[in-house]
Amino acid sequence: MPYRYHCRDCDLAGAVHPSRRGAGQDQGDHRKQAHGGMSPPPGDRIGYAPPSSRGPLIAIGVFALLILIRQLTGVAPDDIARWLGLIP
Numbered sequence: 001m002p003y004r005y006h007c008r009d010c011d012l013a014g015a016v017h018p019s020r021r022g023a024g025q026d027q028g029d030h031r032k033q034a035h036g037g038m039s040p041p042p043g044d045r046i047g048y049a050p051p052s053s054r055g056p057l058i059a060i061g062v063f064a065l066l067i068l069i070r071q072l073t074g075v076a077p078d079d080i081a082r083w084l085g086l087i088p
Contacts, residue, residue, distance in 0.1 A: 001048065002048070003016070003017050003018075003022070003023040003046055003047065003048065003049055004017070004046070004048075004049035005023045005026040005027045005030065005045075005046050006044060006045055006046075007034070007040055008040065008042040008043050008045070009035070009040035009042045009043075009044070010030075010040070014027070016049045020046055024046060027044060031044075
């Protein structure tokens with residue numbers, strides 16, 4: 001489950017991390033740099049970060065591109081993998 005740190009005082013959000021621990025490190029770093037190691041007065045939090053909606057769109061785009069390449073050239077990704085020796 002992805003997590004992200006958010007400082008309400010600065011209105012800044014940290015990077016998305018797969019665990020609370022990574023977001024907690026962002027929280028500690030931000031508190032040290034921006035707030036002298038203290039919790040900001042309006043507070044800050046580590047919360048759930050919804051996944052990006054671009055992920056499925058990118059996967060669909062790549063899949064469509066592979067189909068187009070296959071139709072135009074007749075070469076499929078598994079053919080290239082065999083030529084490179086990646087699959088038997």
